[in-house]
Amino acid sequence: MEHEKNQQLQDFVYQGKSYPCCTSLTMGLIGGKWKTVILYHLLQGPLRYSELRQQMPQVTERTLSLQLKALEKDQLIKRKVYHQKPPLKVSYSLTDLGKTLEPLILQLAQWGELVMQNQISMAQAQTEK
Amino acid sequence: MEHEKNQQLQDFVYQGKSYPCCTSLTMGLIGGKWKTVILYHLLQGPLRYSELRQQMPQVTERTLSLQLKALEKDQLIKRKVYHQKPPLKVSYSLTDLGKTLEPLILQLAQWGELVMQNQISMAQAQTEK
C-alpha cells in the first residue's frame, strides 16, 4: 500500500517550491501581474527604482518592491546600491539568468501585440470548424 | 531607430480587460497556475476532460473547469460536445489562435527545464560582481 497518492508524480522543484510541470516552473518565476512588465523594461538596461515607477505608474510602491524582491530572490535580477551620500541610489538589472529570458519576454510581448492587432480582423474572419 | 522614451500609458485592452503592457496582456490570457499546463498538454492534440484530469492529477475539478472556461472565453481552446447517449463526451482542443501559442508554450517549457538543469551548476559557478 502506498501512503500518499498525490505527490508521487514528477514534480519540478526550484527554490523550495515545487511545480507540476516545467511550464509551471517558468510561470512561477515570471508569473503574476507585474513581473514580466518589470523584466520587459529591464531589457533596455538597468533602471532605478524611481525610473521603474515612472514606467509603470499603475503599480504601487509596495507591490513593486515585493515583486523586485521576488525576482531578486529567484536570481533573475540584481540589486545594486550606490553608497554615496544621500540621496540613495539603487539600480536594478538583469542577471545572466535573467538575460536568458529575453527571447521569452520578447515573444510574450510580440504575442500580445499580435492579439491586439488581430482581434478585429479575427472577429470578421471567424473560421469555425 | 529609436522608439519613444516617453511611452504613453496606453492600456492594452482585450476581451473587456485592460493591461498596462503587451506582456501583461499575454500573461492575462495564459497566466495563472494551470493555463499553461493545460495548453501544454493540448499541444499533443485534443483531450477529454477526464484525460486532462489524468494528466494533471493535482488540479481540482472546479479549478480545471474554471480554467478551461477562461481559456475558451479567450478563444484559445474550443470545447466540443459529442451528443451521443450518455456517458457524455467532451473534448478540448486548441483553436487557431491557441495554436499560435505553440512556440511560446514550448519556450516556457524549455526555459523551465533549463533552469532545472542549471540550478546546481549555477550554485557552484556563482559569479558575483
Next chain:
DNA sequence: CAGGATCCAGGATGATACTG
C-alpha cells in the same frame, strides 16, 4: 462523464502613512 454549487483559506495586490 463532465462539470456546477458552496464554502473557505491563503496569497496577491492595493491605499495610505511613515522612515533611514
Next chain:
DNA sequence: CAGTATCATCCTGGATCCTG
C-alpha cells in the same frame, strides 16, 4: 530616494458534495 509598515480587499485555487 527608496523603500517599510499596516490594514483592507480581491482573487485564485482547494475541498467537498451534488447533478444532467
